[in-house]
Amino acid sequence: MSRWVCGVDGCQGRFEDVEAAIVHQTNEHDRHQCKVCGTVVPEGYFAIRHAFNEHTRAEYVRAYDADSSAVRERERVKREIETDLDLQAVFERLDADVDVDLD
Template identity: 75%
Template sequence: MVPWACGIDGCDAVFEDVESAVLHQTREHQRHECKVCGTIVPDGYFAIRHAFDEHTRAEYVRAYDADSAAVRRREKVKREIETEADLQTVVERLDGSP
């Protein structure tokens, strides 16, 4: 099994499963304010998902002064997490379910 790294602001926390990494990002890091619309979201995966599900790539590039490599990198992270993670388990654990 490949370990999952947090990756936020130089955080070097590593987890055995992707769900634990996403939970860590959500619980242990400050919220992120979307530069496109001002919505406050958890940093990490949920911020990436918000940006690419709610806004166009062009809006993201303009708001974050990003280049195509940054967009591709974040799209890859989003795709890998969504391929591997049981996001329903993440939501249940965030809601306090066992």
């Protein structure tokens, strides 16, 4: 059974490793425009990473009309992914023409 599920917009894509899931999110789903600063990033993990690395929890809550449970869920997902993630492997798997803003 595949451990990683995409989850973007109800996508049920299943993957053996987290890197494959992130590559799928980056290549197969529309980009996400941050409601706090307007930066465009890949949907899924990179959008969550951007939100919580670049903005405060309060900014996120206001911009996304989120509550504390939504924040905790995204923080949990980010933490779980980063436990297993080899970011260099993601970069190596991405198509050469994909522009990923990680800031």
